[in-house]
Amino acid sequence: MTNFWHPHRIVMAAIAIAIILACALLLRWDWLPKYLPLIGQGIWRTLWLLAVTATLGFLIAIPLGLAQAAGPWYLAAPARIFCTVIRGTPLLLQLWLLYYGLGSLFPQFPAIRESDLWPYLRQAWPYAVVALTLSFAGYEGEVMRGAFKGVPGGQLEAARAMGMPRTTILRRIWLPLAIQRALPTLGGETVLQLKATPLVATITVVDIYAVASRVRQDTFIVYEPLLLLAVVYMVITGLIVLAFRWLENRIPSRVA
């Protein structure tokens, strides 16, 4: 820590503190107490969306990556097309395609309207979850393809020579080594996924971004809610980075 506090850094930190104080004192924050419960709900929904879609997306990404890295062509080709299509079109468009496109198609079928799923299909959040999950799966499928291919062949040969069944090789050798290789990339991709979540506000899911927009519309205060939003996202990003650093440090590695 002694190297960190150079004279110029002390000056910069003082300027930063001055800017923060100026923001706190000169800008209007009187709306904050009134909207605090809503803000809490919004942050919770953002975190929930991030956790659910990243987990589900990663579970889909494993077979996608495996199919592309080692699968026969009739599995590899669809997986590659899926990844290309997801990565080649904007998430906003995918989201609107699902919500407005499928959402306007479903009510035309009485079978769907009378099914038990209908109460969910009428709401917006299932579409948000599906769109974000597929998007994460598409990007991570590509990452996992590289990770599966990057696992040294000798490890797999050794496992095979020991007579390990194929599923056991995948579960105990191939997948852990691949995830270990992909972990730094996955951390970055999770941050990108966090930054994709505010798009769901455009299909009426009330996450923290939608709450900030509502404050703006209710009170005509422009900058303060946006600044709060930026701070919230930076804090969540910091937490994700720390979590992945902790995970990476837990993995024993011989390479320094």
Next chain:
Amino acid sequence: MWEALITAFPTLSLLAWSPPGWGANLMRGLANSIQIALGAYAVGLIIGTAGAFGKLHGGPVTRDLLAVYTTVVRAVPELVLILILYFAVTDLVNQAMVAFGYARIQISGVAAGIAVLGVVQGAYATEVIRGAILAVPAGQLEAARAMGMPPMRTAWRITLPLMLSNAIPGLANLWLIATKDTALLAIVGFAELTLQTRQAASSTKAFLTFFLAAGALYLLITLVSTLIFAIIERWARRGQRPST
């Protein structure tokens, strides 16, 4: 064949060029999207190159400021940045105009979009180019310095050409991100492809047709760009030994 398609999917005729078809609108949106993506990418490359050299060779204050810039921009969602910069930039320009005694102006969506996405792209480009410069063999730069090349000429004739081949994959990714980020400008009401699509879709109720058509257009941009970048990378790697 075409007739059969139209009778099977009557909404396809809505994609025709002239009204009542919406094809011309979609194409106008596509042109806007590409224009903004190109502009933002160019701005991003300029910021990125300057930022990378600043991070590597700048003084301590420059380096710290650039670190703050890249960290903040990469941690905050593009959507939030677009709103903040959009409001702040229009506000600042208008205050300046009023202070100098001019009338308030409306900033065009294209200019604002290029500026905002350019700042975002610049942060990512800084990191990509910095990494690529670091991968340039030190011996090359030492040789240039030993020959007495001034720093600017070393940068122009040695560092930039050599780092290009390392930077192309990252820069290709950035271009694809730029084309897709233009869709976010739909949120601030700029008539690029996604917003045009949504308007066409909601006035004709043919949501699936239009969103799938727009998806195909975006995919086309991606595939063509991938091809072009493959050609550029081969050109940037000319003269290198094929890796084994």
